Amino acid sequence: MNPADRQQNRPGWRILIAGTGGQGVLTAARLLCECFAQLGHQVVSGQLHGMAQRGGAVQSSVIIDGGSSPVIPSGRADFVVGFEPVETARALPFVSRHTTVYMNTAPVVPYVLAQRAALKKEQAQYPDVQQLADGVRAVASRTFAFDATQRAARAGSVRALNMVMLGCLLGSGSLPCSAEDFWNIVAKRMPAALGEANTKAFRGGTDLAAELQVGGATP
Amino acid sequence: MKTELMLGDEAVGQAAIDAGIAGAFSYPGTPATEIFEFIAHRTKGNGSVFTMWSANEKVAYEEALGMSYAGKRAVVSMKHVGLNVAADPFVNSALTGVNGALVVVVADDPGMHSSQNEQDTRYLGEFAKIPVLEPSNQQECYDLTREAFELSERMGLPVLVRIVTRLSHSRAVVRVAEAKPEPREAKPLPDKNNWTLIPANARRRFRRLLDMQPALHEYSRQSPINKLKLAGKRGIIAAGIAHNYVCEALGKDPGDSLLKIGTYPLPVNLVRDLVNHCEEIVVVEEGYPYIETRLNGLLGLPGKLVRGKLDGTLPATGELTPDLVAAAFGKSATGPREVVGDLPGRPPSLCKGCPHIDTFKAMLEATKNYSNAVLFSDIGCYTLGCLPPFEAVHSCVDMGASISMAHGASRAGVYPALCTIGDSTFTHSGMTGLIGAAKADADMTVFLLDNATVAMTGGQKTMAAGEELIELLKGLGVDEEHLQVIEPLAKYHEQNVEVINKALNHRGLSVIVARRPCIQIKRPKKTVSKEEKLAAAAPGGK
Numbered sequence: 202m203n204p205a206d207r208q209q210n211r212p213g214w215r216i217l218i219a220g221t222g223g224q225g226v227l228t229a230a231r232l233l234c235e236c237f238a239q240l241g242h243q244v245v246s247g248q249l250h251g252m253a254q255r256g257g258a259v260q261s262s263v264i265i266d267g268g269s270s271p272v273i274p275s276g277r278a279d280f281v282v283g284f285e286p287v288e289t290a291r292a293l294p295f296v297s298r299h300t301t302v303y304m305n306t307a308p309v310v311p312y313v314l315a316q317r318a319a320l321k322k323e324q325a326q327y328p329d330v331q332q333l334a335d336g337v338r339a340v341a342s343r344t345f346a347f348d349a350t351q352r353a354a355r356a357g358s359v360r361a362l363n364m365v366m367l368g369c370l371l372g373s374g375s376l377p378c379s380a381e382d383f384w385n386i387v388a389k390r391m392p393a394a395l396g397e398a399n400t401k402a403f404r405g406g407t408d409l410a411a412e413l414q415v416g417g418a419t420p
Numbered sequence: 421m422k423t424e425l426m427l428g429d430e431a432v433g434q435a436a437i438d439a440g441i442a443g444a445f446s447y448p449g450t451p452a453t454e455i456f457e458f459i460a461h462r463t464k465g466n467g468s469v470f471t472m473w474s475a476n477e478k479v480a481y482e483e484a485l486g487m488s489y490a491g492k493r494a495v496v497s498m499k500h501v502g503l504n505v506a507a508d509p510f511v512n513s514a515l516t517g518v519n520g521a522l523v524v525v526v527a528d529d530p531g532m533h534s535s536q537n538e539q540d541t542r543y544l545g546e547f548a549k550i551p552v553l554e555p556s557n558q559q560e561c562y563d564l565t566r567e568a569f570e571l572s573e574r575m576g577l578p579v580l581v582r583i584v585t586r587l588s589h590s591r592a593v594v595r596v597a598e599a600k601p602e603p604r605e606a607k608p609l610p611d612k613n614n615w616t617l618i619p620a621n622a623r624r625r626f627r628r629l630l631d632m633q634p635a636l637h638e639y640s641r642q643s644p645i646n647k648l649k650l651a652g653k654r655g656i657i658a659a660g661i662a663h664n665y666v667c668e669a670l671g672k673d674p675g676d677s678l679l680k681i682g683t684y685p686l687p688v689n690l691v692r693d694l695v696n697h698c699e700e701i702v703v704v705e706e707g708y709p710y711i712e713t714r715l716n717g718l719l720g721l722p723g724k725l726v727r728g729k730l731d732g733t734l735p736a737t738g739e740l741t742p743d744l745v746a747a748a749f750g751k752s753a754t755g756p757r758e759v760v761g762d763l764p765g766r767p768p769s770l771c772k773g774c775p776h777i778d779t780f781k782a783m784l785e786a787t788k789n790y791s792n793a794v795l796f797s798d799i800g801c802y803t804l805g806c807l808p809p810f811e812a813v814h815s816c817v818d819m820g821a822s823i824s825m826a827h828g829a830s831r832a833g834v835y836p837a838l839c840t841i842g843d844s845t846f847t848h849s850g851m852t853g854l855i856g857a858a859k860a861d862a863d864m865t866v867f868l869l870d871n872a873t874v875a876m877t878g879g880q881k882t883m884a885a886g887e888e889l890i891e892l893l894k895g896l897g898v899d900e901e902h903l904q905v906i907e908p909l910a911k912y913h914e915q916n917v918e919v920i921n922k923a924l925n926h927r928g929l930s931v932i933v934a935r936r937p938c939i940q941i942k943r944p945k946k947t948v949s950k951e952e953k954l955a956a957a958a959p960g961g962k
Contacts (some may be wrong), residue, residue, distance in 0.1 A: 230591075231425075234425050234591055236520060238423075238425050243593070244591075244592060244593060245558075245592040246590060246591040246592070247586060247589065249589070253896070257767070257768060258765075264876070268668055270665055270667070270742055271664075272665070273742075274669075274743050287763050290761075312766070312772075313766070316809060328761055333761075336761065414557045
């Protein structure tokens with residue numbers, strides 16, 4: 202079922218953004234909220250960071266025209282935007298075969314793995330990224346994996362990773378707002394310091410969406 | 421009408437500003453921190469609202485109560501366990517009553533995302549016999565907080581607004597109502613006998629509080645916040661944020677009867693109407709089974725099937741989710757699905773370069789030959805010393821408990837008895853324990869971890885740091901000879917171990933101040949690269 206057909210059966214768009222502290226997950230969610238709120242959509246967005254604010258796992262939901270619960274039920278995400286491979290895999294409970302998944306393949310190695318390795322307690326290894334992607338793809342065939350961190354670096358700063366991911370999400374054309382309109386609305390909310398890199402990164406993301414043909418056939 | 425995208429916490433804060441508060445009082449604590457921060461940020465420089473972090477929640481409550489006494493409106497906000505600290509003025513302020521409106525906003529943390537328990541504040545509202553309002557979404561966070569101010573002045577009582585983590589930290593569009601015109605005149609001072617709770621006055625005031633209870637019930641009976649829809653023979657009672665999950669699980673028109681609750685004491689008339697109409701009642705509420713317990717009473721409801729957390733329809737602990745609520749109504753969720761393989765976790769950990777790391781290393785080395793050493797810890801980042809690689813911490817109970825518990829344990833023969841407490845937790849509730857331990861010259865070693873900030877909640881200002889702390893310690897009676905300052909850095913490791921050893925050998929009270937600023941607030945200049953400076957200003961930050 203393609204997104205448009207699915208839309209008729211279940212109103213609203215449910216987006217889950219997953220990553221680690223410092224990757225800009227919460228900012229990405231806030232920009233989506235501000236854009237769709239300004240366009241007159243009903244928006245609710247949840248976030249959980251708790252004690253894990255520094256380098257911990259961060260998940261944020263953005264629900265557009267889908268009621269007032271900030272929590273996405275399992276298997277009900279329309280989009281999972283994974284800023285990091287392990288965190289994308291951790292979001293699998295939200296994924297069904299109808300979900301479109303964008304997955305950054307550049308890992309952020311958890312501190313505990315480095316620590317375990319240092320203590321030589323056990324052989325601590327980051328999981329194989331290809332296997333993680335395959336695992337997610339086994340559930341959602343529309344899973345697109347790419348190195349978004351590299352794209353951000355090419356745009357001028359790895360800190361613009363969230364803009365690459367947003368560019369990809371908006372560039373897919375599956376949300377009720379074009380990438381162009383989105384950028385026009387949120388651009389003025391960007392601090393000047395990273396402005397150029399953010400713009401380039403967002404464009405990089407929309408290009409990526411076109412390359413991956415996310416708007417069209419299955420990958 | 422103005423609309424704005426807001427966190428639940430922010431909506432509460434905006435409502436307090438619009439209600440015409442003269443002051444906001446709080447102590448940082450997740451998930452309530454952003455209420456005060458929003459008010460402080462929004463009113464910065466306009467001079468009409470006093471905002472300053474208080475030393476602890478009890479102080480915050482009393483400051484707000486004093487402002488109310490003087491006839492101005494005040495808001496005091498805190499996390500659920502903060503109300504335990506403020507319980508004394510909270511309960512007694514129901515007897516004195518209020519003058520200017522006093523609204524207490526408490527954010528519960530079901531699921532214990534960042535707390536040591538998941539107590540349900542509705543019980544404390546009932547305990548104090550005051551009205552409690554419970555919003556179900558961000559709009560109601562705004563509307564019900566505005567309502568709370570009006571109700572507080574009308575009833576002459578403090579009013580409690582109860583929210584939960586998911587509401588505090590979720591964002592939605594909020595319609596903001598007309599602000600109360602400024603400046604508000606202070607109401608004249610109240611009858612001083614009503615506020616002086618010597619037994620003769622207290623008995624009279626408690627009688628008044630009891631006599632007011634019917635008015636509180638009447639308010640709930642008539643409040644449009646509660647909504648009853650009678651339909652099918654299955655009835656649902658949904659309170660606060662749980663109402664969203666019920667709607668999500670059952671869709672727009674489920675055919676069931678539904679009572680949405682947002683005020684306490686409970687609207688008995690609506691509950692009775694629902695029970696009379698239905699054969700089965702499912703209670704969905706976040707926190708403890710408060711409504712369900714009251715509905716069942718001691719002996720149950722004859723002929724009715726009451727379901728909820730008591731009979732296992734919903735789990736008795738943890739946070740509700742749409743999945744759990746759907747399952748309670750016999751709707752299987754799509755998942756939950758197994759995650760891919762064995763994923764490494766990302767537990768919270770001390771930051772790279774954190775001063776606490778060096779303190780723990782020195783402490784562990786100094787105590788390695790003592791098999792019976794016990795380290796009482798406290799609430800802050802340093803609690804993470806309980807995790808590998810340190811595994812050094814033996815307790816974390818409540819704010820300030822480390823010093824008092826170490827004292828008690830030392831009297832039971834524990835040697836060496838150690839404790840760690842941060843600078844902000846120390847001025848919150850540690851000083852009172854230390855003044856006794858100093859007076860008694862207890863055989864224990866206190867590590868005062870001075871990182872000059874409230875680090876765990878995001879770096880709020882602390883009451884005392886650096887030399888101020890030293891003066892404070894001396895003033896509390898700590899012997900200067902056994903008061904040492906160390907700088908927790910790897911290069912001073914050997915000499916720090918020596919200082920600790922000396923303290924352990926002293927069979928009386930020793931205090932070691934481990935002083936180095938939190939790396940999140942202050943980083944050595946040379947390590948800040950140009951890129952990081954840019955990044956600090958970027959939207960990608962935390």
